[in-house]
Amino acid sequence: MIQKFDTIEKEALEALEKEQNNDIPQIYVGCATCGNATGAQSVVQTIKNKLKKEDFKAEIKEVGCIGMCFAEVLVDVIKPGQPRVSYHGVTPEIAEEIVESYVINDDHRPDLALGYFGEGGPEDVERIDAGDVFKNQQRVILKNCGVIDPENINEYIARGGYRGLAEALEMKQEDIIGVLKDSGLRGRGGAGFPAGRKWESCLKPQADQKYVICNADEGDPGAFMDRSVLEGDPHSVIEGMIIAGYTIGSSKGYFYVRAEYPLAIKRLRRAIAQAKEKNLLGENILGTGFNFELEIFQGAGAFVCGESTALVMSIEGNRGWPKPLPRPRTTEEGLWGKPTLLNNVKTFSVVPQILSKGAEWFRGIGTEGSPGTAVFALTGKINRSGLIEVPMGIELDKIIHEIGGGILDDRKFKAVQTGGPSGGCLPEDKLHLSVDFDTLLEAGSMMGSGGMVVIDETTCMVDVARYFLDFTFEESCGQCVPCRQGTQQMLEVLNDICEGRGREGDIEHLLELGDAIIKGSICGLGQTAPNPVLSTIQYFQDEYEAHIKDHTCPALVCKNLIVYHIDEEKCTACGRCRKACPVEAISGEKKVPHKIDQELCTKCGICFQECPERFSAVERLTGKENLAAAARGRLTDV
């Protein structure tokens, strides 16, 4: 059987060699959703046209996301015998220049390059993999993303792909579970449940049919880790699922992918077909007699359908409602009442590597309790946003200041939000904390499935809590009272606080609500929905109090609590604000300091941006007195 795989591998390498002419330059374009959204497809087209026009031969390859979303469109060029040079922010015009200067000629254009990977690059550009972004990262789950052509199975095989499956098929089922248990792998879908134990409890029950489901619902706002893996390295997930099928004795697997991920679905379809063609999927896999089919089920995009029992209901054609306790375990009675193994995309995708490299290798990465790596979608008020993969146990600080390059515009850091709508916000003095399942949970946040939003001083914490509550409120399935009614109540209170209608006792009210929602809700959505509120109260109670008692928004964000005002002393009557104001709320003429009519002002903030920095005459004021003065039309009095 291994020989059979050896042959497949050999054929793949040969085919690659034939397809790939390494004597000509290779051009990689980041064509995941992030790249495409910034115009990657027209860059690809431009490069093709340019090459044709110049009659120059080069390989052009559409690859997945390498994680530097801040720098898209990314174009990488590898010339024979040269390291990989990366170009960022590429437009069709720049693409033409790169082809002209570096692909065809020998000027690597340090003005356009982001840097290079590996050894021996030119001295005037940075070595990326040694720089802040990559030196703290460790690519395990994402190792192929942005590196291989996800639509070519041979490239996956050439990088060790499907060897894990071949090896697994030679192993006893219990032994595979043993390796998983030894590796300490915990599910990457959020809760961090030990994968080995889950697989084991699915192996035990006797049943005529069992199912394997890959949870690719990924509903957290701002999260795109799973999408990137599916778009950039679909075979790794497929391989993990086939291994799972073999291990638990299942012949049928489902991908539950949200329909908003068309590219991921397309790549998966293609990958499934290719794997079948090579007898790595389908009937009698590698001649072992083991059959495994994969089907893609497109979810309609409800966040709650990521919850395991709701997901199962949804595939069965029912309303996507989580099942209340007590209920049978999904591993014993899941899809169609059969034992079902449900794991996250990243959990499946790392399994093949664990099997081929060993449990020890995996344990060597990360911490004792949380081995391996964590993938985050790093976003917010940060210099370098993107998809990152770090060893568990890294300090939050390193992620934010080194990988993320610190806070945008040198502003002050305020908090970091992890775990999406189920997680919480951690303040500056928690930045030393280690990133792993248990530490984050203890601090009032959680790992979640991997969103990380950085918040700076210009962000209002009550407003942040409101943003997440608004999400859970909209996404609550409506089945149980605490979540359906409780998220609405919390949202109303937060709206009131942000809009100057906060009441004494509201903080206690929120705390009580939070407690009842956590204890009373049926599923994880409700049970975690109050976290963004509770953690912001825990660490930023003064901001809540300022809003409620003094109608002050310290971050000057909440519209109802701020007024725009022009400082007469500073105003030079340049008139820029007056011309810019969309509702003509600003009056004044040459040499007469300008004035804002508070009745007309919609607080859009345009005048504040328009007033030249050297004057800085437009100011934002907050607080009861200023609001009252503005209401009286006599703001200058204060």
Next chain:
Amino acid sequence: MYKVTINGLDVEVEQGATVFEAAEKAGIYIPTLCYHPDLPTFGGCRVCMVEADGKIVTACRAPVTDGMVVKTDTEEVRKVRLTNVELILASHHKDCQSCSRNNTCKLQEVSAFVGINQDRMRQIRRSVEPVKPDDSNPFFHRDFTRCILCGICIRTCQEINGVAAIDFAFRGFHTKVSVLGDKPLKDSQCESCGECLVRCPTGALYLAEPAVAEREVESVCTYCGVGCGIKLGVRGDRVIKVEGNRDNQVNRGDLCVKGRFGFGFINHPDRLTKPLIKKDGIFVKTSWDEALDFIVDKMSDIKARHGADSLGGISSARCTNEENYLFQKLFRAMGTNNVDHCARL
């Protein structure tokens, strides 16, 4: 049998019983809203929370284990229940006085039990979405602002009537009980059996004509051979409503649309209370004796002149099996097999 201790009281219950059933046996009240003894459990209202072996569980669903220790009145339980009910009230119609279920409402009962009070409610933001009631059905109407989404009507329609005309629609706070396409009830599969109406714990489903009886009279529905047991609600000498008799073994309280709502004929002025014989082209009231004699004469005459097979009888679905049996006997005795039934016509 399992032994369970609830608030210090010991009680023995069958294996598989729920905590709620055990408490009921021990005579301990646990508030419930979405639970109904006729139906499978739902688990959505979360007001039946109790502490069982240190964990908070829903009493209506959690099965007892042997030796389980249940506490129904810990501070934690009280708080969670109270907040839950406050949250339900936050988006519930404010005016109980105008509600058909005032004083018989399950939500009122539970609110009083958990200790709803004005001081605490003042902190609550109330928002009732103004939705117009659905008054398309002639027998009962639906007021969404009084609905607590307990799903009892939905399960009733599914499990008791087997029609599944209604289900939850939309999501989260916007969830409502709806028919396919969110149309009025009259444009749905609904058979107007009213089984949902009688199980609704609140005034969300209410009779189009409010009816509270002075006295009750046990009877049997005359519409069909099933012969469901009913209770006629009477005011003065008028029948103003019909309820199913839960003690009747035939229907155990369930009724169909005719039995439940079709009682208008009883006091109707057009109703025939005497047989009529057409004399000189006009129907004239007469006695049963005269009417039967008249029929026998006519039938004997027809039989004598044209033979027995020129006679035929059509029986009614309103007769019992026994009556139908006697009816066909009668016609065979008269010498013909011409017997049919209205249900075939």
